[in-house]
Amino acid sequence: MMRDMPGLEALRHISLSGFDDEHNLNVLVRTSITLCKRLQFSEMEVVNEGIYFGYPSRRHSCSLVNIPSPCVNKMISHIEDVESKIEGHLKQFETSLEERRRAAPEDLEKDRRVAKPSKEVKPKEERDEKCPELKQEMEMLLSEAIFLIKSLETDRAEAEEALKRQQSRKKKINKKIDYWSIWRLQEMPMAVQKEHETYLRDILELRWHIENKSYKKKHLEEQKAAWEEANGKVQADIDYMNEHSALLNSKLMQEIQNLRKYSKKKSQVMELYRQVHGELQDAIEDCEKLKLKIIQNREEMEKDIENDVKNMEAYKNQMDQLTVIFDQYRNLIQNVNKSIERNEEAMTVTLQETRTSSDELSALTKMKKAWDDELAVVAKDFSDLSVVYNKLLEENKKLEMDIEMTSDSIHESIRKKSEFESDIRSLMIMKLKNEEYLRGLYKDAYQIGAVFHMTRYKTEELEEKIAEGREDFLKKITRSEVANGMILQKKLFSLQEEEQLEREELIRRIAIYSLTLTEIEEPLLQMEENAEQIKALHKEHFNAEHSVIFGEIEAAKNKTAFYQDKITTLNTELEEREKAKIILNELLDILREKHASVKFKKKHIQAVYDHLIHEKVACEEQLKEEERIHRNLVAMRQKTLADLKVSVTFLLFRNEGNVELAQVAAEKQRNGKENRKVNSCKSRPSFPQLRHWLPSGTQDPVFPPLAACRDPGPRLPSLRLQLHQKGQPEGRLEEVNRFHALMALIAPWQQGEVEKP
Structure with missing residues (x-):
């Protein structure tokens, strides 16, 4: 668009160079006028289009409106101001020229040298005084015009792009509309069928809901009757209690006092029972322990006697063997004494060294085996004790949980009192179980001790078999093992003492709980009074709920009637739709039959048409062939006719005696035949063959x-x-x-x- 405005570059050049003469000013005026007209024309185009899109190159003054007319108007007003200023400047310039022309010639001659520079300088001064303002205004005007033209060009290009996008969007929308119309035509029957199925499903569901509501209604009526009967009974009981409330209160106070006395006596008796039971349990445990110790000692003594007898027999056998070996060695010694005497000193030294080394090696192996056995025994004891400790911890946790449960149940109500007693019984049962379990542990410990003694005796036998010098070491080991056993027994006794302390703590807690029960009885009376108040409130609430339920039942009846009416209307609509469906199915069947018949007729017509076309082509070919044959026959007949004429003329003239004339006529006939010939035949029949051709x-x-x-x-x-x-x-x-x-x-x-x- 900048290229389409030829006066713009000239305007810029003039504004930058200044107004040197009148011609430049006229050019400036013309360019400003053309620019104004073009801006008005562009404004009209923009207004006629009526579409404006917001883009980043738009001027700030046009950002709040939909069209750039304010900017254009502003530009036009600027141009008009500049034109008015230029006209005023031109008028001033013309007046100054006229004044100079009216000046006297005398002054011109005298001041010629001075006047020339004045003529040249004054306009410059005026220009310097007035032109810079016009120059600045023109520069501003041109910059604004250029910027406005650029913004209009960008708006036009972007509007064109937006129009193209809208057209493509329109095409896409049309395609989508066609696609959805086709989809609607294809999917509408299926959608109608699905909708019909959903309506049927909804109707069946509504019927089921109605039946369910009717059943619930009957059930509520039955419950209402039962509740009315129960309310009558409760009301009778309440009336009876109100009549005899004084007697009941006195009886209740007496029973409460008796319960307090009974609870105190019960606590005393339970304490005595616990003390006696604890002493009895201690005595029984001591007796059982003594019995077990005696039995173990007896078994150990019997085992020792048996082991001693076995050892004596083994020693006897060893003595016999040693005597035999001694005899053999004595014979050998007698045989080898000679050689031993030679190297007796060296042999004695080597024997001593070997004996010491063998003794040390045997002692170390024995020590290793002993320590391994001790470590295995200690590990077993530790594992058993850890298992026992874990079980005791679990039992303690269970006891704590039971105690917490009992404390919570005490705060609930008096009816939990029996549950507390059952919990106490369960605790007693658990206590018995724990005692039985401890007895089992004691038995296991005694069995472990017995196994320990068995292993000890076996080790002693082996040590006695190996060497007599090992007895002292084994005695030390047995002493250490006995000390470990004593330590284990001490640990068991400490565990028993801890269990006894826990038992006493449990008894103390039970006593505290019983005291809390006695303290809770008074709040329980208050709770009973609160219960009576709650009963009254419950009755009021029951009456209110009864009225609410009765209202809900009536509302449900109204809803059932409404739903029944709705169901009837839906049934009628369903029947109508089913009838319409039947009619549509019949119409569809008829249309299918018609379509099939039309399709069959179309196929038949197409086949007939194809057959006729085929026959037409065959007939045309046959006609062409017959025409060709006919033409050939006509040509041949014309040829035979010409030959016949020639022969006839020849014969006629020959019979009359004019042979030369006959030959000339024959030649003429032949020449005419050649000129008139259309189709020549391959075979030329002679005169005698005319009967075959005619x-x-x-x-x-x-x-x-x-x-x-x-x-x-x-x-x-x-x-x-x-x-x-x-x-x-x-x-x-x-x-x-x-x-x-x-x-x-x-x-x-x-x-x-x-x-x-």
Whole structure:
């Protein structure tokens, strides 16, 4: 758009260079006027379009409106101001020129040297005084005009792009509309079927809900009757209690006092029972422990005796073996004494070293085995004790949980009192179980001790078998093992003491709980009074709920009636829709049948049409072939006719004696034949072959039928009569006579009476 405005560059050049003469000012005015007109035209185009899009190159003054007309108007007003200023400047310039022309010639001659620079300088001064303002305004005007033109150009380009986008969007929307219309035509029957199925499902569900509501209604009525009966009974009981409330209160106070006394006596008796039971349990435990110790000691003594007997027998056997070995060694010693005497000193030293090393090695192996056994025993003891400790911790946790449960149940109500007693019984049972479990642990510990003693005796036997010097070491080991056993027993006793302390703590807690029970009885009375108040409130609440439920039942009845009406309407609509569906199905069946019949007819018509076209093509080909054959036949017949004419003329002239004329006529006939020839035949039949080419009944435009020539006698008068009737001349009759005569001459050749030339 900048290129379409030729005066813009000139305007910029003039504004930058200044107003040197009047011509430049006129050019400036013209360019400003053209610019103003073009801006007005662009404003009209923008207004006529009526569409404006907001883009970042728009001026700030146009950002709040939809069209750039304010900017254009502002630009036009600026240009008009500049035009008015330029006109004023031109008027001033003209007045200054007129004043200079009116000046006296004397002043011109005197001040010629001075006047010339004044003429040259004053306009410059005026220009310097007035032109800079115009120059600045023109620069501002041009910059604003250029910016406005650029913004209008960008708006136009972006509006064009937006129009293209809208057109493409329109095409896409049209495509989508077509697609959705096709989809609607395809999916509408399925959607109708699905909607029908959903309505049927909803109707069945509504029927089921109605039946369920009716059943619930009956059930509520039954519950209402039962509640009314129960309310009557409760009301009778309440009336009875109100009548005898004083007696009941006195009886209640007496029972409460008796319960307090009973609870105190019970606590005392329970404390005595616990003390006696604890002493009895201690005595029983001590007795059982002593019995177990005695039994263990007896078993150990019996085992020791058996082991001693076995050891004595083993020693006897060893002594026998040693005597035998001693005899053998003695014999060997006697045999080897000689050699031993030689190296006795060295041998003694080596024997001592070997004995010491073997003794040390055996002692170390024994120590290793002993320590391994001790470690295994200690590990077993530790694992057993850890298991026992974990079980005791679990039992303690269970006891704490039970105690918490009992404390919570005490705060609930008096009815939990029996549950507390059952919990106490369960605790006692658990206590018995724990005691039984401790007894089992004691038995296991005694069994472990017995196993320990067995292992000890076995180790002693092995040590006695190996060497006598090991007895002291084994005694130390046994002493350490006994000390470990004592430590284990001490640990068990400490565990028993801890259990006893826990038992005492449990008893103390039970006593505290019993005291809390006695303290809770008074609040329980208050709770009973609160319970009576709650009963009254419950009755009021029951009456209110009864009224609410009765109102809900009535509302449910109204809803059921409304739903029943709705169901009837839906049933009628369903029946109508089913009827319409049946009608539509019938119409669809009819249309399907019609479609099938039309399709069949169409196929049949298409087949007939194809067959007719095929036959038409065949007929056209056959007609072409017949036409070709007919043309060939016509050509051949014309040729045979020409040959016949030649032969006839030749014969006529030959019979008359004019052989030369016959030859000339034949040549003329041949030349005319060649000129008139249309289709030439491959075979040229001779004169005797004319009967093969001229079937009976063929006619010629000049001569009568050739069949008459075969028998000219009887038919000649008829031919003459025909010619007379047609008005033919006598010359024609003579030619006919000649032709018949010629045919009479040709007849013998046709019948084969004369040889063919």
